[in-house]
Amino acid sequence: QKEVEQDPGPLSVPEGAIVSLNCTYSNSAFQYFMWYRQYSRKGPELLMYTYSSGNKEDGRFTAQVDKSSKYISLFIRDSQPSDSATYLCAMRTNDYKLSFGAGTTVTVRA
Amino acid sequence: DAGITQSPRHKVTETGTPVTLRCHQTENHRYMYWYRQDPGHGLRLIHYSYGVKDTDKGEVSDGYSVSRSKTEDFLLTLESATSSQTSVYFCAISGLPGQGPSGTGELFFGEGSRLTVL
Numbered sequence: 001q002k003e004v005e006q007d008p009g010p011l012s013v014p015e016g017a018i019v020s021l022n023c024t025y026s027n028s029a030f031q032y033f034m035w036y037r038q039y040s041r042k043g044p045e046l047l048m049y050t051y052s053s054g055n056k057e058d059g060r061f062t063a064q065v066d067k068s069s070k071y072i073s074l075f076i077r078d079s080q081p082s083d084s085a086t087y088l089c090a091m092r093t094n095d096y097k098l099s100f101g102a103g104t105t106v107t108v109r110a
Numbered sequence: 111d112a113g114i115t116q117s118p119r120h121k122v123t124e125t126g127t128p129v130t131l132r133c134h135q136t137e138n139h140r141y142m143y144w145y146r147q148d149p150g151h152g153l154r155l156i157h158y159s160y161g162v163k164d165t166d167k168g169e170v171s172d173g174y175s176v177s178r179s180k181t182e183d184f185l186l187t188l189e190s191a192t193s194s195q196t197s198v199y200f201c202a203i204s205g206l207p208g209q210g211p212s213g214t215g216e217l218f219f220g221e222g223s224r225l226t227v228l
Contacts, residue, residue: 008150034216043114043200043219044153088152090217097143097168098217102152 003027006089006101014109019076023089023101026070030091030099033065035074038086038103047087048074079108113137114220116201122226129188131223133201135181142184143168143202143217144176146195153200159184191227199223 006023013019021035032051036044048063050056050072056063064073072091076083089101113136123129133142143158145168155168157176165176173195175187188195202217 004152006152041222043202043221044217045219046216049216090153097155097158098153100153102150 001026003099004089004091004101006104008102008104010105010107012107012109013079015079015081017079017108019074019079019083019106019108021074021076021087021089021104021106023072024070025072025091025099027091027093027099028067028070029093031094032092033063033072034090034098035063036088036090036100038088040085044088076106081108081110084108114201114203114218116199116220116223118223119221120224122228123191124228125192126190129191129225131186131199131201131225133184133186133220135184135203137203137205137218138181139203139205139218140181141204142178143204144174144184144186145200145202146170146197147200147222148197156186156199191225193227195225196227197225199225
């Protein structure tokens with residue numbers, strides 16, 4: 001069993017829809033939770049991060065962490081074609097190594 | 111953009127040949143990483159470095175070696191390339207936790223090196 005599980009999709013939605021992405025994990029020691037966005041043929045870039053449990057909002061993006069269920073989510077409101085990318089969840093303990101999900105490919109149709 | 115340069119960006123080679131990928135940073139970050147990215151597997155850590163001459167293995171280190179003789183350079187070597195090592199390789203850097211805009215010691219990635227082993 002992988003330490004971090006993420007449905008690879010692909011996910012296709014119309015412009016303006018809400019995109020919902022999620023990951024589950026098995027290591028209860030994870031403390032930092034992140035979402036990276038990766039455009040085609042580019043390196044991943046940090047999109048959102050959360051420490052421990054709770055919600056965090058940044059513009060159209062909301063990240064949620066439920067440590068009791070070992071479940072994290074990313075929501076994209078009013079999705080735009082420019083949001084089309086692969087989204088990777090990532091998490092780590094207090095050391096410096098990240099564990100990544102497989103990534104979900106999202107396409108927002110104009 | 112974080113100053114990370116990977117070279118070469120594309121390489122085609124034959125089974126059994128040695129290959130070296132280079133990562134160069136201008137950020138003076140302490141930590142450097144090599145990941146490989148494959149469909150269905152996401153990003154998997156090959157090796158990482160926590161200082162000059164200080165390296166450690168990741169989850170998929172077999173068949174790979176690394177070296178870091180200077181803060182700014184981290185080399186990944188495939189001693190004898192195999193077709194299973196066909197992949198996209200990403201270098202990443204990070205500072206200490208508490209550093210970076212997020213305060214989490216976030217990773218900054220290079221543009222990737224696409225390696226094909228025939």
